Amino acid sequence: MQDAPRLYLDLPFPPQGEGVALDADQMRYLATVLRLQNGDTLHVFNEAAGEWEARLEIQRKDRGQALLVAQVRAPEQTIGPVLVFAPLKRDATDLVLRMGTEMGVTRFCPVITERTNTHRINAERFRAIAIEAAEQCERLDIPLVDPLRPLTQLLAEWQGSRALYAALERQESESVGVVPGDYGLLIGPEGGFSENERRLLNTHEAIIPISLGKRILRADTAVVAGLAQLAFRSSQSI
Numbered sequence: 001m002q003d004a005p006r007l008y009l010d011l012p013f014p015p016q017g018e019g020v021a022l023d024a025d026q027m028r029y030l031a032t033v034l035r036l037q038n039g040d041t042l043h044v045f046n047e048a049a050g051e052w053e054a055r056l057e058i059q060r061k062d063r064g065q066a067l068l069v070a071q072v073r074a075p076e077q078t079i080g081p082v083l084v085f086a087p088l089k090r091d092a093t094d095l096v097l098r099m100g101t102e103m104g105v106t107r108f109c110p111v112i113t114e115r116t117n118t119h120r121i122n123a124e125r126f127r128a129i130a131i132e133a134a135e136q137c138e139r140l141d142i143p144l145v146d147p148l149r150p151l152t153q154l155l156a157e158w159q160g161s162r163a164l165y166a167a168l169e170r171q172e173s174e175s176v177g178v179v180p181g182d183y184g185l186l187i188g189p190e191g192g193f194s195e196n197e198r199r200l201l202n203t204h205e206a207i208i209p210i211s212l213g214k215r216i217l218r219a220d221t222a223v224v225a226g227l228a229q230l231a232f233r234s235s236q237s238i
Contacts, residue, residue, distance in 0.1 A: 004041045004053070005034055006135045007066070008142065013049035019057060019065035020044060027064050030056060042066060047141040050075040078141050079181065080104030081230065084154060084164070085223060086116040086189035092220045094129055099220075100143065101133035103227045107144040109184075111151040114194040121148045151197065158184070160205040167226050168198065168209045169216055179234040185226045190219050 007030070009020055022030070030036045038058045044066045045051035051073035054066035083105045087093050100108060108130075110121055126145045134142050158164055163179070166186040186207075193201065201207045212225045 004043050005030070005036070006043045006045060006051070006138065008131045008135055009044050009046055009066070011046075013044075013046070013052065013068065016068050016070065019067045020054070022064045022066060024062035027058070027062050030064075031058060031061070041069075043072065044068075045073070045140050047077065048075060051140060073140065076140055078104050078106055078139060078143075080106045081227065082107045082109055082184035083223065083227070084109040084111055084151075084184055084186040086111055086113045086151075086187070086219070087118050087121055087148070088190060088219050089117065092218070095220045096223050097126055097129040098133040099224050100227065101130045101139065102137040103224070103231065105143050105227070106141075107146060109146045109154060110148045111154050112148060113151050113189050113197060115189045115191045117190065119148070123147065152200065155200065155204055158204075158206050162206055163208055164204075164206045165208050165210045165226065165230060166201050167212050167222050168193065168201065169212075177233070179230045181234065183230065183234075185223075185230060187219055187222050187226060 007026060011020070013020055030042065036042065036056050038056060040056045042054050042056055043051055044054050050071055052071050053069045055069060056064060057067055058064045081104070083100050085096060085108070087110050088096065097108065108126065112119055123145050127142065130143050130145070134140075162182055162184065164184040164186055167188065169192055202209070210226065210229070212222055212229070217225060
């Protein structure tokens with residue numbers, strides 16, 4: 001039997017047995033794309049309500065509701081890293097957002113570096129991609145998306161007591177050891193960090209250089225490699 005589709009609803013849930021309103025886009029997705037019928041099962045969720053089994057009630061083509069049947073998962077908050085990254089080309093950035101959400105990133109911090117190719121982001125689109133990834137990977141919460149800001153500003157605001165692991169290619173790195181529960185990962189742009197940025201990073205008290213292996217990785221590949229390495233060594237997984 002196919003698993004019930006999951007739908008993130010960013011609004012308060014009513015008591016069991018009552019309905020949660022679905023907007024026109026959600027109804028088109030459920031009825032047209034997934035071809036659900038009146039009375040079919042779906043799961044609805046958010047950070048505050050947890051996950052609920054629900055029954056689809058189609059009122060008209062662009063209007064309906066999810067009738068709450070039973071809670072199947074209590075609310076829970078993801079404990080994971082902050083990902084600091086330079087936005088890439090559109091498809092690569094989309095991949096970073098999807099994979100980061102699946103791997104437990106709690107906050108995305110896009111930054112402008114000297115070699116960043118874009119100086120604008122669409123925060124709503126970033127969030128929509130993260131929601132889609134959360135629906136797919138059975139996560140209950142959605143990562144936050146910070147406004148785009150210069151790397152220098154982020155570093156100035158970053159607390160020195162919070163480890164920020166930086167993937168710096170062709171540089172001797174420290175032994176990672178046990179990773180604390182509250183940490184960040186910094187991945188540079190295509191082409192890597194400039195020499196000025198490297199000097200800044202190497203003098204920042206929170207920065208811990210890490211190696212992602214002998215090869216030079218694409219920035220989106222580096223995100224996955226870095227998150228996997230740090231998650232394996234995190235105190236939360238020990």
